[in-house]
Amino acid sequence: MADLRFDGRVVIVTGAGAGLGRAYALVFGERGASVVVNDLGGGRHGEGKSSKAADAVVEEIRSKGGKAVANYDSVVDGDKIVQTALDTFGRIDVIVNNAGILRDKSFARISNDDWDLIQDVHLKGTFKTTQAAWPHFRKQNYGRVIVTASNSGLYGNFGQANYSAAKMGVVGLNNTIAIEGRKNNIHCNVIVPTAASRLTEDILPPDVFAQLKPELIAPVVVWLCHESCGETGSIIEAAAGWAGKCHLVRSTGSLLRARIDEIVTPEAVRDSWDKVTDMSSAVRMESIGEASGALITAIEETREKSQSSADGKRVDMRPTVGCSALASVANSAVFLLDLAFFSNGVVSKFNYSPRDLILYALGVGSTVANPSDLRFLYEGHEDFSALPTFLVLQGVSTTMETGIVGNLFSGKDFNPAKVLHGEQYLEVLRPMKEEGVLEVHCKVVDMLDKGSGTVVLLDVDTFDESGEQIAHGQMSTFIVGMKGITNKRTSPHNVPTAEPPKRAPDASISQKTLLDQAALYRLSGDRNPIHIDPTMASFGGFKTPILHGLCSLGFSARHVLQQYAGNDPTKFKAIKVRFSKPVLPGETLQTDMWQEGKRIHFQTKVKETGSVVISGAYVDLTEVSAPPPKVCLNTTQNIKTKDIK
Numbered sequence: 001m002a003d004l005r006f007d008g009r010v011v012i013v014t015g016a017g018a019g020l021g022r023a024y025a026l027v028f029g030e031r032g033a034s035v036v037v038n039d040l041g042g043g044r045h046g047e048g049k050s051s052k053a054a055d056a057v058v059e060e061i062r063s064k065g066g067k068a069v070a071n072y073d074s075v076v077d078g079d080k081i082v083q084t085a086l087d088t089f090g091r092i093d094v095i096v097n098n099a100g101i102l103r104d105k106s107f108a109r110i111s112n113d114d115w116d117l118i119q120d121v122h123l124k125g126t127f128k129t130t131q132a133a134w135p136h137f138r139k140q141n142y143g144r145v146i147v148t149a150s151n152s153g154l155y156g157n158f159g160q161a162n163y164s165a166a167k168m169g170v171v172g173l174n175n176t177i178a179i180e181g182r183k184n185n186i187h188c189n190v191i192v193p194t195a196a197s198r199l200t201e202d203i204l205p206p207d208v209f210a211q212l213k214p215e216l217i218a219p220v221v222v223w224l225c226h227e228s229c230g231e232t233g234s235i236i237e238a239a240a241g242w243a244g245k246c247h248l249v250r251s252t253g254s255l256l257r258a259r260i261d262e263i264v265t266p267e268a269v270r271d272s273w274d275k276v277t278d279m280s281s282a283v284r285m286e287s288i289g290e291a292s293g294a295l296i297t298a299i300e301e302t303r304e305k306s307q308s309s310a311d312g313k314r315v316d317m318r319p320t321v322g323c324s325a326l327a328s329v330a331n332s333a334v335f336l337l338d339l340a341f342f343s344n345g346v347v348s349k350f351n352y353s354p355r356d357l358i359l360y361a362l363g364v365g366s367t368v369a370n371p372s373d374l375r376f377l378y379e380g381h382e383d384f385s386a387l388p389t390f391l392v393l394q395g396v397s398t399t400m401e402t403g404i405v406g407n408l409f410s411g412k413d414f415n416p417a418k419v420l421h422g423e424q425y426l427e428v429l430r431p432m433k434e435e436g437v438l439e440v441h442c443k444v445v446d447m448l449d450k451g452s453g454t455v456v457l458l459d460v461d462t463f464d465e466s467g468e469q470i471a472h473g474q475m476s477t478f479i480v481g482m483k484g485i486t487n488k489r490t491s492p493h494n495v496p497t498a499e500p501p502k503r504a505p506d507a508s509i510s511q512k513t514l515l516d517q518a519a520l521y522r523l524s525g526d527r528n529p530i531h532i533d534p535t536m537a538s539f540g541g542f543k544t545p546i547l548h549g550l551c552s553l554g555f556s557a558r559h560v561l562q563q564y565a566g567n568d569p570t571k572f573k574a575i576k577v578r579f580s581k582p583v584l585p586g587e588t589l590q591t592d593m594w595q596e597g598k599r600i601h602f603q604t605k606v607k608e609t610g611s612v613v614i615s616g617a618y619v620d621l622t623e624v625s626a627p628p629p630k631v632c633l634n635t636t637q638n639i640k641t642k643d644i645k
Ligand SMILES: CCCCCCC[C@@H](O)CC(=O)SCCNC(=O)CCNC(=O)[C@H](O)C(C)(C)COP(=O)(O)OP(=O)(O)OC[C@H]1O[C@@H](n2cnc3c(N)ncnc32)[C@H](O)[C@@H]1OP(=O)(O)O
Pocket: 396, 399, 400, 405, 406, 416, 419, 420, 421, 422, 423, 450, 451, 452, 453, 455, 476, 477, 478, 480, 489, 526, 528, 546, 547, 548, 549, 550, 578, 579, 580, 581, 582, 583
């Protein structure tokens, strides 16, 4: 592999007159970078000023054929240092925030000056210098930043409270600027060096001191600043020719109350303290999303415990915490009557009325602009009926309400915001009435390891109030990032997807979803906040809230019914889909269809991006018929297309 070069790059190293900074500057200079050697030239306690140190390093770089310029400003005037880079070399690519001083005192003896000076040089100096370069980094879509922390910050060190605080301060600064810089290819990392320098020479024993050469750390910093290094947001410890990544970890912790409606008492905290502080199965937290996701899990576990404590009997479900990913459906249009647990599954009952059927139909894009949709939107219509896919709603509500999926991962790092709908199957066995009660039996039938996550398969059987089964379904949830739960990759229980024929689609219908589509759809029962709340969506790794998978399914099923069943819901038999990519509210769904007898294969794309979002999908009809007469079709290249605005 090629040597790591910095030709054409401009690098600022602060505090580069000696020790680590000098070592960094020399390696950058040797590898083709133009280097701004910043050093105020003061003593290690911040006293005095001199241009000597910086000048000597500039001379050293130049004597080896490199390019360098000196700067003698304090890092608190970081904008001046950046200006030197711009004035001399015309750009800035890398900032190594290395400058530092010490004012060691035991905590009780730290004066305001001791405190302020240390915070100024380490924390404010890093802020000022990096911030001055930031607009240039963003404009050129490239930047590399190193901030320098210390073991005194990470672990504490007697007599260095002011310095420890500043050093942890730069870690926090780095954590956030790494996130903010990501979209502009600005990488920020923390180096935690243990080097023989003027800061450490009388702190470390002489034999250890001799092994801690700055030259053994400089290559680590130089690699982190190279354009080919993808690392960002990390804390890297380096010393004596060794480097390692350092992480914050957290214990699995303990619930502090038995039920969601109980308060937490100090005694309960005392009694759980061993578990709270047990680090034997500590896990690392990669992001605020992960950390908060675990809190959501704690809330859900408490709710699940509350339910289990009902000892298998029916329990009264009430809406609970608003931000919960498993938010209650008790206020939803499809009203949850009650819920019970059986051996390996759960039963729930739902009351529904024409209002719920209409709300669902609107949620999946039925519109009065299409006259044949009126039967789904107006209870006074002579053929008023439910869209058959209404029967997918209750399985999701039951799963979320009972936590039967979350329960499977008790004690694991389960983040509900990372539970995606993977696949859905629904077979309608009998027509449903305009109103009534649905009893839904839901159970886990298998778990699969899919490499990037775990799939949980759930069977869902739906009965009407007379006890007749009206539907059988299967949903799969894909828990992104959950690994090592099972060795199984496939399951005999899984209803398979089916690939479409290898020819151009026979028909295609496009329909733009509303920006408020998820906000509307969720009123039918799936209150999962990843579909509405930007913060919760970010916990799942999404930039903005995503559309419910079942909402997209509803759109496509409608398109198939329109195209091949005259929009007659009684001709619907079954549907199977895989949700292969998320959809954003406001995007246009394009359902491409292929007829093979009574099976209509389909694939749904987002028209704006061309991404396939539903794959391996089909609708089985009892009978195929022509589209209703009032639907106007345009024929283009053998593809019949209708755009619903
Ligand atoms: C707790 C309460 C229950 C909650 C129920 C749901 C509540 C709802 O509110 C939630 C939602 O509606 S979420 C929105 C709808 N769903 C989505 O947007 C998911 C879209 N899909 C994806 O992003 C990826 O497919 C993704 C991320 C799922 C997988 O992508 P990759 O990691 O890139 O996987 P890939 O490399 O393509 O394949 C690896 C193996 O996984 C199988 N696989 C892929 N997608 C799958 C899917 N959607 N469902 C099931 N299996 C899937 C692949 O086949 C492959 O396995 P194998 O090698 O064995 O074939």
